[in-house]
Amino acid sequence: MMLLLDRWEGFMGTLSEHDGGALTDLIHTLLREGASAGVHLIITGDHSLLSGRISSLTDEKVVLRLSDRTDASMAGLNPRKIPEHMPAGRGYRAGSAIELQVALIAPDPSGPAQVAAMHALAATLTEREASVPRAQRPSRIAVMPTELTFDQVWETLPAPAPGWALIGVGGDELEPIGMDLVNDLPTFLIAGPARSGRSTALGVMAESLLRGGAEIVVGAPLRSPLRDLAGRPGVRGVITDENPRDPDFAELMEPGDGPVVLLIDDAESWRDMLARDYVRQLIRQASGSNRAVVIAGEISSVAMGFSGWQVEVKKNRRGILLSPPTLSAGDLVGVRLSRAHLAERVVAGAAKAHLGDGSLQNLQIPC
Structure with missing residues (x-):
């Protein structure tokens, strides 16, 4: 080349x-x-x-x-x-x-x-x-788009298996890249600063899961565009309480005929919720049960510390970083960042993904 x-x-x-x-x-x-x-x-x-x-x-x-x-x-x-x-x-x-x-x-x-x-x-x-x-053929290096719609990406996909969630496009050919929450690990973490596209990324995963035949449960303690999914076929419920209890999750997360995925926006707001032990147990037992958990939150506070239910998500080393500002952000998805990976300014939808192979992929999140 x-x-x-x-x-x-x-x-x-x-x-x-x-x-x-x-x-x-x-x-x-x-x-x-x-x-x-x-x-x-x-x-x-x-x-x-x-x-x-x-x-x-x-x-x-x-x-x-x-x-x-x-x-x-x-x-x-x-x-x-x-x-x-x-x-x-x-x-x-x-x-x-x-x-x-x-x-x-x-x-x-x-x-x-x-x-x-x-x-x-x-x-x-x-x-x-x-x-x-x-x-x-010689390798082709495509130009990362600045604007990309969900439908543009979805039209290029073969029918995905239930539980496969689209994240964005990346690679030399700008191919769709996603996470298999059923056949790989059942957790995924989205972290970024304000206005970096956290809710958009979570919404893309939710939309692709629904179109692929999975059911979802939405957690939205703060104002989030994912609240608009309430009442849509395949959406079992939207939890908006500031401090939810075990029953709020237990009934909605009962195993069904297909995958059931819990998606939580602004997850750091629920770090110490009353249902924290239930969700931690759910994460630990999700593998092989057709259930999964995806969380999104502020890059400086989500999944921080050494214990808690959010740390259980971080342990699985799967996720994306949106405009990471510090080297320590790599710990959230299990990789070591270099200074070349850091963002001087927030660019909405520009992400770096780690899917468990030890390497970071540059992605663009559709909107």
């Missing part, structure tokens, strides 16, 4: 210091280790590329016309042997000083015309290779 990065200095100028540092670290890693995995990079930029770490990690360099030809010395070229006036596309290979001319892919030498010709060529090749098995 070939990764093309055009005008490096301009691209970096659009990023924050944090994002720019994370991207630079990634590029350094790809330059060091990418070739062994079949990943190669072509980077274009100004003279600053010749003085940084990228230069030392790059095997082949081509130096085109520079505003100051003495900068060519940073590539190991003798500036005195480079003409003062060079035509567009004329350059020298670093090290050997072999002169070369960059070829055009369209008669019109202007930048827009060359880009248009490249896009046309890509479209032609994509159509030509349409019959090639997917496993033999």
Whole structure:
């Protein structure tokens, strides 16, 4: 796979210091280790590329016309042997000083015309290779959407098994990603700061569970859009009490013909509820009983501490983090975060998911 990065200095100028540092670290890693995995990079930029770490990690360099030809010395070229006036596309290979001319892919030498010709060529090749098995095609890296509706994602899914809950889309192909609450572990945790999309993520899981044939019970101690599910087929009940007791859950969570899932929004508000022992026991016995528990809450307070029913959810190491602000947030889903995973600002629906394999996946939550 070939990764093309055009005008490096301009691209970096659009990023924050944090994002720019994370991207630079990634590029350094790809330059060091990418070739062994079949990943190669072509980077274009100004003279600053010749003085940084990228230069030392790059095997082949081509130096085109520079505003100051003495900068060519940073590539190991003798500036005195480079003409003062060079035509567009004329350059020298670093090290050997072999002169070369960059070829055009369209008669019109202007930048827009060359880009248009490249896009046309890509479209032609994509159509030509349409019959090639997917496993033999080059990897595709799709752009994460900023807006995505539930129906757009749902239409791409085959009929899911009851108990499978959609979370979002992610991966190179932006494929639907979900959690099997019946055949995997029966708990899931959603954590994020205010306005990060916690209730939206919980609502997506609820909607997909209902469409897949599961029944749900909603816990909403505070104002939550999930309260609007009351009365819908498949919704056994919506609990809104500030301090619910065991009977409030027991009748609604009785095993049925299919999966029954308890979804709790703003779960930190129920940390010390009267029914805490019942819910803790429910979580411990959920595996194999066709019952499951999904909770969502404030990232700084949900499932915190070393005991309690919410900690039982955290122990299963399944969940998503929405715009995580601190490294310690990784403990909620059982992974170690790096600074590159942290969010400088809250981006609604941008999530990092851990589904038990030790790796984090970037996801976009539909709305």
